[in-house]
Amino acid sequence: MNYQEKKYKSGFATLIGRPNVGKSTLMNQLIGQKIAxxxxxxxxxxxxxxxxxxxxxxxxxxxxxxxxxxxxNKLGQFMVNIAERTINEVDVILWLVEPSTFIGAGEQHIIEKLNKSKTPVILVINKIDTVKKQEILTFIDAYRDKCNFAEIVPVSALKGENKQQLIDVIFKYLPNGPMYFDEDTVTDQPERQIVAELIREKALRLLSDEIPHGIAVTIERMKERPDGKVIDIDATIICERDSHKGIIIGKQGAMLKNIGMKARVEIENLLDTKVFLQLWVKVKKEWRDSDFLIKNYGYRE
Ligand code: GDP
Ligand code: K
Ligand code: MG
Structure with missing residues (x-):
């Protein structure tokens, strides 16, 4: 296909914003699949x-x-570096914010970074399912002058509200270009990595607040049985303290069992086959300050 004649457009869009603003939820919604x-x-x-x-x-x-x-810590620094570096490498930036008129230090920090960059910025006001429709204009007004926004689009990542509108707006800022990936390609994440992440997600969601920051998940084995009907997966949840290990395992193993059950359902969806999942828990003190262990647990640039 000659993409110049056909006016095919392609390019990179990065999602940035404060933690918990809904970046991963929005990306999953836009591509129609749970990857992040x-x-x-x-x-x-x-x-x-x-x-x-x-x-x-x-x-x-x-x-x-x-x-x-x-x-x-080192893991945190690694994460911030990734987020900040992508700003200048992409065709368009989607900056997600909460539906609020309050612009705090976190947003101010991002505004400074954005004002130094030449990349067009689409302000995405997320979570509009949580506010009244008539309030949305006041949020737009609060943000309008903070950056030279290319567009402002209110959405609900959770409900998929204004999804197609946002897609169309993004295309406006992409250059003519080739189809970089064949149409079946959805992500660069290896299957093993997504499996590990799904387990970490269930642990994050089920455990109390102080533990999740300190966990990582490794996959020791992922192998199809000879009959081709079941995949056996052995995985380990790494935590930082003995006391955390006890909480992750739970009373008579109840917590670990629950994490495993919930993760298995989603892994079976992902792999489209039955899964037999076995989970272990291991303590590695202060792994988040070790360059070696951060790499070892799958966090690579
Ligand atoms: P990230 O840290 O920016 O990637 O945020 P996540 O995608 O992990 O989402 C953080 C939390 O916000 C999760 O509990 C989501 O379910 C929730 N969330 C994300 N988008 C929306 C939305 O549009 N509406 C509502 N009500 N909640 C949302
Ligand atoms: K989050
Ligand atoms: Mg996220």
Missing amino acids: ITSDKPQTTRNRIQTVYTEEQGQIIFLDTPGIHQAK
Whole structure:
């Protein structure tokens, strides 16, 4: 196909914003598939995750990043670096904000970064399902002058409200270009990585607040049985303290069993086959301050 003649458009769009504003939820909604895990805990997303949206008018490659926040350790610094670096590498930036007129230090920090960059910025006011319709204009007014926004689009990532409108707006800022990926490609994340992430998501969602920041998940084995009907998966949840290990396992193993059950359902969906999942828990003190262990647990740039 000659893409110049056909006016095919393609390019990169990055999602940025404070932790928990709904970046991963929005990306999953836009591509129509759950690739990035989500939860109500900050620092759920640790890697840069690339997904591909393909339709007749073109192809959008989305980059979901960890939120921009104050780093407290090496893992945190690694995450912030990823988020900040992508700003200048893409064709368009989607800056997600909460539906609020309050612009705090976190937003101010992002505004400074954006004003230094030449990339067009679409302000996405997310979670509009939580506010009254007539309030939306006041949020737009609060933000309008903060940056030279290319567009402002209110959406609900959770409900999919204004999804197509946002897609069309993104295409306006993409150059003519080739189809970079074939239409079956959805993500650059290896299956093993998504499986590990789905387990981490269930742990994040089920455990109390202080533990989730300190966990990682590794896959030791992922193997199809000879009959081709079941995949056996052995995975380990890494935590930082002995006391955390006890909580993750739970009374008579109840918590670990629940994490495993919920993760298995989604892994079976992803792999489209039956899964036998076995989970272990291991303590590695202060792994988040070790470059070696951060890499070892799958966080690579
Ligand atoms: P991220 O840290 O920016 O990637 O945020 P997540 O995608 O992990 O979402 C954080 C929390 O906000 C989750 O509990 C989501 O279910 C919730 N959330 C995301 N988008 C919406 C939305 O449009 N409406 C509502 N009500 N909740 C949302
Ligand atoms: K989150
Ligand atoms: Mg996220």
